[in-house]
Structure formats: structure tokens, C-alpha cells
Amino acid sequence: MSDCLFCKIRDGELPTEIVWQDDQALAFRDLHPQAPTHILVIPRQHITSLAAAKKPDAALLGHLQFSVAEVARLSGVAESGYRVVCNSGTQGGQTVLHLHLHVLGGRAMNWPPG
Ligand code: 5GP
Ligand code: ZN
Numbered sequence: 001m002s003d004c005l006f007c008k009i010r011d012g013e014l015p016t017e018i019v020w021q022d023d024q025a026l027a028f029r030d031l032h033p034q035a036p037t038h039i040l041v042i043p044r045q046h047i048t049s050l051a052a053a054k055k056p057d058a059a060l061l062g063h064l065q066f067s068v069a070e071v072a073r074l075s076g077v078a079e080s081g082y083r084v085v086c087n088s089g090t091q092g093g094q095t096v097l098h099l100h101l102h103v104l105g106g107r108a109m110n111w112p113p114g
Pocket of ligand 2: 002004005006007008045046047097098
């Protein structure tokens with residue numbers, strides 16, 4: 001059994017509603033939403049962070065971005081706009097060590113981020 005929280009969600013060991021999925025990625029709502037729409041998109045493959053991604057992962061990284069666009073369309077925020085965030089490493093604010101993209105929408109976003 002994996003110690004990784006998001007691998008547990010992927011494997012159905014942590015009851016979580018999956019809002020979208022395909023053969024390479026899945027998406028579920030963030031437990032502590034920071035916007036009316038706050039969905040996490042993760043690769044099925046365990047990659048610790050963006051910093052840990054290797055060249056053979058490049059196509060998967062592109063697929064994840066496309067998955068975000070799909071999830072945003074399905075969630076109804078594509079037209080109004082949304083923000084995609086990938087925290088990487090300690091100073092990047094990453095707390096779960098399984099690569100994930102935050103999809104935030106449903107309100108106006110501020111810039112610069114904190
Ligand atoms: P990070 O800080 O690593 O960029 O983002 C991790 C995100 O995972 C946080 O926004 C946090 O709220 C979310 N999270 C942490 N534990 C769980 C959980 O058990 N279920 C879900 N759905 N989200 C979680
Ligand atoms: Zn994992």
C-alpha cells in the first residue's frame with residue numbers, strides 16, 4: 001500500500017468523488033477549497049513534483065494541461081476564466097508530494113499570488 005495520499009485516492013483507498021478521469025489522469029475536488037471551483041488534477045503515475053519530472057514525462061505533463069482545460073470546461077468556468085497552479089517544492093508551497101495542478105475558478109483571482 002502506498003503512503004502517498006493522492007495514490008490512495010487514485011486507488012480508491014480514500015473515499016473521494018472523482019469528477020473526471022481518463023487513462024492517465026484524474027480530477028477531484030480539493031478538501032479545503034480556495035475558490036468556488038477548486039479541483040485538483042493528478043497523473044495516475046506517481047511523480048513527486050514538477051521538479052522531479054523527467055524528459056520521458058513531457059507528454060504526460062502536456063496531457064495534464066489538456067486535462068485541466070477539459071475539467072474547466074466541465075466545471076463551467078472555462079468562459080469566465082480560471083487559474084492553474086502547480087506548487088513545486090517547499091518554497092513553492094507544495095504540501096502533498098504527488099504532482100498535481102490546482103484548477104481555481106468561480107471568482108476573480110488576485111495577482112501577484114502570495
Ligand atoms: P499543495 O499545497 O501540495 O499544492 O496542494 C495540496 C492540496 O491538497 C491542498 O490544497 C489541500 O487542501 C488538498 N488536500 C489535502 N488533503 C486532501 C485530501 O485528503 N483530499 C482532498 N480532496 N484534498 C486534499
Ligand atoms: Zn502518489
